[in-house]
Amino acid sequence: xxxxxxxxxxxxxxxxxxxxxxxxxxxxxxxxxxxxxxxxxxxxxxxxxxxxxxxxxxxxxxxxxxxxxxxxxxxxxxxxxxxxxxxxxxxxxxxxxxxxxxxxxxxxxxxxxxxxxxxxxxxxxxxxxxxxxxxxxxxxxxxxxxxxxxxxxxxxxxxxxxxxxxxxxxxxxxxxxxxxxxxxxxxxxxxxxxxxxxxxxxxxxxxxxxxxxxxxxxxxxxxxxxxxxxxxxxxxxxxxxxxxxxxxxxxxxxxxxxxxxxxxxxxxxxxxxxxxxxxxxxxxxxxxxxxxxxxxxxxxxxxxxxxxxxxxxxxxxxxxxxxxxxxxxxxxxxxxxxxxxxxxxxxxxxxx
Amino acid sequence: xxxxxxxxxxxxxxxxxxxxxxxxxxxxxxxxxxxxxxxxxxxxxxxxxxxxxxxxxxxxxxxxxxxxxxxxxxxxxxxxxxxxxxxxxxxxxxxxxxxxxxxxxxxxxxxxxxxxxxxxxxxxxxxxxxxxxxxxxxxxxxxxxxxxxxxxxxxxxxxxxxxxxxxxxxxxxxxxxxxxxxxxxxxxxxxxxxxxxxxxxxxxxxxxxxxxxxxxxxxxxxxxxxxxxxxxxxxxxxxxxxxxxxxxxxxxxxxxxxxxxxxxxxxxxxxxxxxxxxxxxxxxxxxxxxxxxxxxxxxxxxxxxxxxxxxxxxxxxxxxxxxxxxxxxxxxxxxxxxxxxxxxxxxxxxxxxxxxxxxxxxxxxxxxxxxxxxxxxxxxxxxxxxxxxxxxxxxxxxxxxxxxxxxxxxxxxxxxxxxxxx
Numbered sequence: 001x002x003x004x005x006x007x008x009x010x011x012x013x014x015x016x017x018x019x020x021x022x023x024x025x026x027x028x029x030x031x032x033x034x035x036x037x038x039x040x041x042x043x044x045x046x047x048x049x050x051x052x053x054x055x056x057x058x059x060x061x062x063x064x065x066x067x068x069x070x071x072x073x074x075x076x077x078x079x080x081x082x083x084x085x086x087x088x089x090x091x092x093x094x095x096x097x098x099x100x101x102x103x104x105x106x107x108x109x110x111x112x113x114x115x116x117x118x119x120x121x122x123x124x125x126x127x128x129x130x131x132x133x134x135x136x137x138x139x140x141x142x143x144x145x146x147x148x149x150x151x152x153x154x155x156x157x158x159x160x161x162x163x164x165x166x167x168x169x170x171x172x173x174x175x176x177x178x179x180x181x182x183x184x185x186x187x188x189x190x191x192x193x194x195x196x197x198x199x200x201x202x203x204x205x206x207x208x209x210x211x212x213x214x215x216x217x218x219x220x221x222x223x224x225x226x227x228x229x230x231x232x233x234x235x236x237x238x239x240x241x242x243x244x245x246x247x248x249x250x251x252x253x254x255x256x257x258x259x260x261x262x263x264x265x266x267x268x269x270x271x272x273x274x275x276x277x278x279x280x281x282x283x284x285x286x287x288x289x290x291x292x293x294x295x296x297x298x299x300x301x302x303x304x305x306x307x308x309x310x311x312x313x314x315x316x317x318x319x320x321x322x323x324x325x326x327x328x329x330x331x332x333x334x335x336x337x338x339x340x341x342x343x344x345x346x347x348x349x350x351x352x
Numbered sequence: 353x354x355x356x357x358x359x360x361x362x363x364x365x366x367x368x369x370x371x372x373x374x375x376x377x378x379x380x381x382x383x384x385x386x387x388x389x390x391x392x393x394x395x396x397x398x399x400x401x402x403x404x405x406x407x408x409x410x411x412x413x414x415x416x417x418x419x420x421x422x423x424x425x426x427x428x429x430x431x432x433x434x435x436x437x438x439x440x441x442x443x444x445x446x447x448x449x450x451x452x453x454x455x456x457x458x459x460x461x462x463x464x465x466x467x468x469x470x471x472x473x474x475x476x477x478x479x480x481x482x483x484x485x486x487x488x489x490x491x492x493x494x495x496x497x498x499x500x501x502x503x504x505x506x507x508x509x510x511x512x513x514x515x516x517x518x519x520x521x522x523x524x525x526x527x528x529x530x531x532x533x534x535x536x537x538x539x540x541x542x543x544x545x546x547x548x549x550x551x552x553x554x555x556x557x558x559x560x561x562x563x564x565x566x567x568x569x570x571x572x573x574x575x576x577x578x579x580x581x582x583x584x585x586x587x588x589x590x591x592x593x594x595x596x597x598x599x600x601x602x603x604x605x606x607x608x609x610x611x612x613x614x615x616x617x618x619x620x621x622x623x624x625x626x627x628x629x630x631x632x633x634x635x636x637x638x639x640x641x642x643x644x645x646x647x648x649x650x651x652x653x654x655x656x657x658x659x660x661x662x663x664x665x666x667x668x669x670x671x672x673x674x675x676x677x678x679x680x681x682x683x684x685x686x687x688x689x690x691x692x693x694x695x696x697x698x699x700x701x702x703x704x705x706x707x708x709x710x711x712x713x714x715x716x717x718x719x720x721x722x723x724x725x726x727x728x729x730x731x732x733x734x735x736x737x738x739x740x741x742x743x744x745x746x747x748x749x750x751x752x753x754x755x756x757x758x759x760x761x762x763x764x765x766x767x768x769x770x771x772x773x774x
Contacts, residue, residue, distance in 0.1 A: 031741030033724065036713050074723070079714045104716035137716050229727040236735040253726035270622050270631060278688060282695045285702055285721060323639070327646030331688065332618060336639035339622075339632040346628035 035228040038200050040077075043084045048192045049077055052183050056081060060088045063128050067153060067162045069138075069177065071169035072185025075223030081185075082134045082163045089128050097124050097131045104137045109145035113152050120160035131160045138164040139171035146173045153179065187222025196224065197231055206231070207240035215246035229253075258294040262302065265341035266348075273342075274335045281331055288330030292321050295337070306351075309344050316340050357557040358550050361525045366412045369405055370521040370549065371513025376409055378508050379487075383413065383454070386485050393506040395479040395486040399493035400510030403550030406489050409510075410456050420451040425458040436474055453484045460490035460498060472501055479504045512547025515539065521549055522556050526566070533566040540571050582607055583616055584683050590617055590665050591624040591672065599669035603661050610657065614641065614664050615686035623681050627674040637667030701755045708746045732756035732766065740769035 040046045043060070046053050059065045065085070070078040083098075090097045099119045101112060116133060124131050141149065153162050153176070162180070166172055169182060188196070194213055201208040212234070220227035233249045234241045251257075257276070264273035280286045299305070299313045320333045363369045366376060379398070385391050398406045414421035457475060479486055479501070490498060493507060519535075519542045526533040541559070545552035560566045586606045593599035606613045618638055625634045641663035648656050702721055709720040709728070728746075732739040732753070743753050743766065750767060757763040 030745035031738045032745050033709075033713060033728070033742075035724075039714075074719075083714065100714065102710075102716040104718045105710065136714070137719070225723065229724065233727040233730040233734075236731040236738055238735065249727075249730060252730055268628065274622070278691065282688070282691050283698065285699050290722070320639075323643050323646065326643060327650045328639070328643045329646070332642040333639050336632075336635040339635035343628045343632035 033229070034200060034204070034232045035225045038203075038228070039080055040084055041087060043081070043088050046077060046081065046084060047196060048188050049081065049185055052081060052185065055183070056085050057088075060085065063089070065089070065130070065132065065161045067157070067180040068164070068183060069169055069172060069180040070163060070165045070183050070185060071167070071172075072183075073167060073187055073223065075220070075225035075227070076185040076187055077224070078165045078185050079134070079136060081183075082132075082165065085163075086132050086134075089132070090126070097126075097128070098134065099131070100134045100136065102136045103139075103141045103145075109141070109148045112145070113148060116152050116156065116160070120156035123159045130158070132163060133160055134163045134165065136165045137167075139166035139168050143173050146176055150176050150179070188224055189222070190217050193217055193220070193222060193224060193227055197227060200228065201231065201235075201241075204235065206235045209240055209242050211243040212241035212246055215243040219246060219250045258291065259298055261338070262295065262298055262341060265338040266302070266304070266345035268342055268345055270335075270339060270342045273338050274331075277334055277338065278331060288324050288334060289321075291330070291334060292317060292324065295334075296321075304348070305344065306348060309348065313340070313344065356554075357525060357529075357561075358553045361528065361553065363405075363408055363412050364415055366409070366416050368524075369409050369412055371517040372400075372405060372409070372510050375508045375510050376413075379409065380413065382506055382508075383417065383485050386452075390483065391506075393504060394482040395488055395505045397493060397502055397505035397507045398487060398489045398510055399491065399507065401512055401547065402491055403545075403548035404510055404512055405549055406510050407456075407458055410454070410487050410489070414454045417454075418451065419454045421454050421456060423456045423458060455482070455484060455486045457486065457488040460488055460501075461492060461495065472497060476501050476504060513549065514547070515542040515545075518542040518545060518547065518549055518552050522552060525553065525556060526560065529560070531560050531563060531566055533560065534568055536568045537566045537571045540568060583613075586613070587616060587620055587624075587683070590668050591621070592677065593665075593669035596662075596666035596670055599665040600661060602665050610660060610664075611645075612686075614638075614645075614660075615689055617664055617668060619684050619686040619688065620681075621668065623684065625668075625672055625675050626678070630671050630673055630675045633673075634668045634671035637663045637671055640667065698755075701752065705746075705748065705752050705756070708748060708752070712746060729756050729758070733758055733762060736762060736765035736769050739766045740773060743770060744773070 043053050043057050068082075070082060072078055086098045087094045099115070101115060103112070112135070119133065120131060123129065135149075138146075150173070164172060164176070164180065169177065169184070172180075194217070197213060197216060198208065200206075208231070216227050216230050219230060230246055230249055230253075231241070233253065234245045237245065239245065261273050261276040261280075264276065277291070280291060281288065296314065296317050299310055299317065302310070305313070316337055320337050323333050324330060366380070369376065375398075379396055382391065382396055398410070400406060411421060411423075413419075460472075460475075475488070479488075488501065488505060492498075493502060493509070519538050522538045522542060523533070526538070538556075541552050541555050545555065555571075559571050563570075583606065586602045589602040589605070590599055593602070603610060603613065608616070621634055621638065622631060625631045641660045644656050644660045644663065648654060648660070702725060703717065705728070706717040706721040706725055709715070709724050710717045713720060713724060715724065728742065731742060733756075739753070739757065739762075742748075748756075750763075753766050753770075754760075754763045757766055
């Protein structure tokens with residue numbers, strides 16, 4: 001798992017104070033998000049998900065691509081793999097044969113269907129007789145919308161191949177799953193991520209300390225986009241990147257600190273805890289679903305909560321989750337959960 | 353030096369009384385008829401909602417006709433014996449100085465309880481024997497306790513004057529006080545008073561006293577101030593109500609819609625129910641009320657509203673089992689409502705920037721907002737040079753740069769960098 005010694009030393013071929021040199025190098029270039037700037041262009045450039053890449057390469061070789069589902073956690077290369085596949089298939093003019101849609105942003109299935117229809121209707125000319133449609137965040141579609149999508153996929157399967165991208169393949173309806181070749185993406189290993197970050201740090205002339213590198217893995221957990229964003233934001237200060245800097249950046253990027261909110265409630269401070277929740281929702285626009293998902297994870301990580309209580313709290317979390325589906329208010333429901341935590345904290349203290 | 357304007361600017365003559373022209377005319381005719389002979393009904397019963405000028409009319413009338421007004425109100429005739437004291441006054445037709453006398457029994461609604469019943473009987477006795485005009489005033493003429501009295505009286509109904517009429521009065525006061533008032537401001541006060549001239553004048557004084565001018569902005573906050581007292585009592589019922597029914601009554605008392613009442617309860621609840629168990633139960637109840645709101649929104653089944661009411665009032669009240677009452681707990685305005693409007697612009701800005709990021713980063717705007725925007729913000733705060741280049745890459749406008757940079761100084765630095773590049 002750990003990076004080899006040579007690779008780690010690789011990181012230190014860096015320059016003094018990076019900020020000036022960065023601008024020298026990039027004087028005429030725009031400053032992009034590194035996750036975009038260093039996004040692999042071809043399948044050959046992808047350094048992880050080796051088995052998947054090999055299979056995709058064979059599609060290119062045979063000039064045939066089935067409908068696919070790319071499932072896996074964020075920042076593991078799903079969109080990149082799809083884009084690389086398209087580029088390898090169609091060459092530099094790949095944009096004409098490719099359409100990227102995002103299920104979260106397009107309004108309703110009717111829009112998706114309309115756009116797919118206009119795109120898929122005209123056949124591709126050239127070596128590859130079909131186009132590719134990437135539907136990102138497909139697991140955010142309702143099952144009704146997915147049913148409609150299934151029919152669209154069947155109708156145009158001659159001229160258009162779909163790559164559905166999802167975090168959870170389980171949220172894709174069975175009939176679509178059975179029509180698609182599944183690809184399961186996994187988090188990057190520490191070694192892979194370190195190698196990648198070091199190579200970028202070198203290109204960007206950023207001094208990345210070993211402890212900084214470790215901290216980035218700690219906070220990103222193998223989500224490469226998150227790792228790169230953290231690296232880039234930390235680098236914007238123009239100093240060598242250390243553990244403290246990484247955590248400070250992450251703290252600033254995530255003022256919505258779920259753990260802090262829960263701890264406040266456990267300590268009995270309902271009002272401040274609710275205030276945190278309110279800021280998350282109103283100021284930072286975090287959705288109730290995201291909060292509840294993280295709360296659910298955090299509950300099982302909390303050290304001073306007896307195991308017996310964890311399952312009780314999970315029950316309440318589930319109830320809140322279901323109520324949100326029924327159209328209840330995020331803040332009110334979640335703060336009722338916080339009130340239960342206040343109660344739990346109180347009872348736990350008095351049990352001992 | 354600051355007399356109440358309701359007193360200071362009270363109409364001295366019937367000409368100055370606003371509204372109710374027809375009832376006033378009837379009253380005048382009836383009083384004048386006493387000059388010829390004692391009419392069949394020896395008392396006039398004026399009734400109508402509070403603050404519309406019933407008492408003022410009688411006072412102005414006595415003034416106009418140069419009569420001596422003998423005025424009594426509720427506290428003066430609680431019992432039969434107390435009322436008997438006026439019997440003598442009513443049976444004498446004039447004063448020592450030859451002035452005609454007019455007897456007024458005001459605020460008859462104030463008669464309550466068993467003892468006061470005798471009081472009504474005594475008033476009837478006086479009316480029957482009266483040798484001078486008597487006027488009785490009540491808000492509700494159809495109060496069963498007053499039904500026998502009504503039989504001996506000429507009943508005259510006073511109605512709420514229209515907003516325009518109330519405005520005339522307010523305008524006159526402003527003229528006398530030397531205040532230049534906007535028409536719209538006076539209109540707002542008049543409309544809000546719903547015909548209650550007295551409360552309109554009180555409001556005017558509260559808002560305009562000591563000012564040269566009165567604008568609409570000066571008065572628009574009134575809607576809130578007034579509500580505050582009502583809401584305070586309503587919340588007391590919800591947080592301290594002894595029975596479920598009593599707590600439910602809060603909704604009838606509140607002059608805000610149930611959704612807004614919900615926000616008030618939600619905001620103030622943790623300050624009143626401080627025991628952890630009570631708090632959890634009360635919040636649970638509130639969450640249930642909210643769940644029903646969600647169901648209503650989804651199904652449009654408004655019948656479910658009654659359960660919203662149950663849980664947000666009675667449910668909260670009944671959750672109180674261990675919390676001891678504390679001293680005065682100040683009322684808090686629903687912070688969420690304020691924040692919602694304050695942060696709206698911010699959220700719109702975030703969405704606009706996220707759409708720009710989406711174009712560049714193969715990611716939905718929703719996720720861009722969550723996963724990329726926070727880091728872009730850090731770059732903008734920390735490094736003007738990189739920020740300028742990134743602004744170009746993302747095609748951000750100056751407002752967006754300003755939002756991301758978070759300070760004027762940094763914005764300037766970024767913009768300077770950007771223009772140096774172009």
